[in-house]
Amino acid sequence: MNSTLDGKVALVTGGGRGIGAAAALRLASLGADVALTFQHDRSSAEDVVDRITAAGRRAVAVRADSADPAAVIAAVDRAHGELGRLDILVNNAGAFLLGPLEELTLTDFEQTVAVNVRAPFVACQAAVRHMPSGGRIINIGSNVAERAVFPGFALYAMSKTALIGLTKALGRELGGRRITVNLVNPGPTDTDLNPAGGPDAGTINGFTALGHYAVPADVAAMVGFLAGPDARYITGATLNVDGGFTI
Incomplete structure (x- = not known):
């Protein structure tokens, strides 16, 4: 087993499935012990924990609603403790609420901003x-922050764009402590929310340069790199793992 992160501890929010689960498993494969949060799907989160512990690393799943700042802070403190x-x-x-501008509600707005903007800020703090x-x-963002090719993405794209500013500003602020802050923007990725075999997959593939979806492990590989020693001089950066969607 690779031991680049031996002795390190990671917290992955939303780590029970999809990109989050792949990131948690990748960090563990590099030697880290991992805490992960989930909101509803305890079974999937516990499966990730079991896979990590079977590989000889420590892991814990923490139930936390990312829309609740107190729950986010408690999850961070529990991971450390x-x-x-x-x-x-x-x-x-993340919250993934889509729809025409005139149909989105203030509740949709508040939920999206709470999960996609406030939660990362509170977790960093x-x-x-x-x-x-x-x-x-x-930070895990989205390719639609740079290129929104379909209608209905205004709210989601706005929330993910906020992570660019957060990443750059915190990269500057925390640089003196040798803490790096970077943003990974996935493109089309084969998850439950956006399956590679879904009805719009052919159209979406056409917007990429490579012509196909990523798998979660592709995004997790970038997370693993940024977490490791070879990325020590990278901060405030946005890394697109999108198959050329934004070029």
Whole structure:
């Protein structure tokens, strides 16, 4: 097993399935102990924990609603308390609410901003209280922050675009502590929410340069790289893992 992250502890929000689960497993494969949050699907989260512990790493699943700031802070503190430290934060949990502008409600707006903008901010704020020199913050955004090719994405794209500013500003602010902050923007990725065999997949594939969806492990590989020692001089950056969707 690769031990680049041996002795490190990571927290992955929304780590029970999809990209979050792949990121949690990738970090564990590199040697980290991993805490992950989930909201509803305890079974999937516990399956990820079981896979990590079977590989010889420690893991814990924490139920937390990312729309609740107190729950986000408690999850960060629990990850630190149960696993003894906190070196890596992956802000992955997200709300994916789409629709025509005139049909979106203020409730939709508040839920999206709470999960996609406020939760990463609150998690970063809580995490840096524990994070040592050399820590890593990795935000998971979306390719639609740079190229929204379909109608109905205004609210989601706006929320993910906010992570660009957060990433750049925190990269500057935390640089003196040798904590790096970077943003990964996935493109079309084969998950439950956007399956590669879905009805719109052919059209979506046509917008990429490579002509096909990513798998979650493709995005997780970038997360693993940014968490490791080879990325120590990268901060404030946006890395697109999108098959050329935005070129």
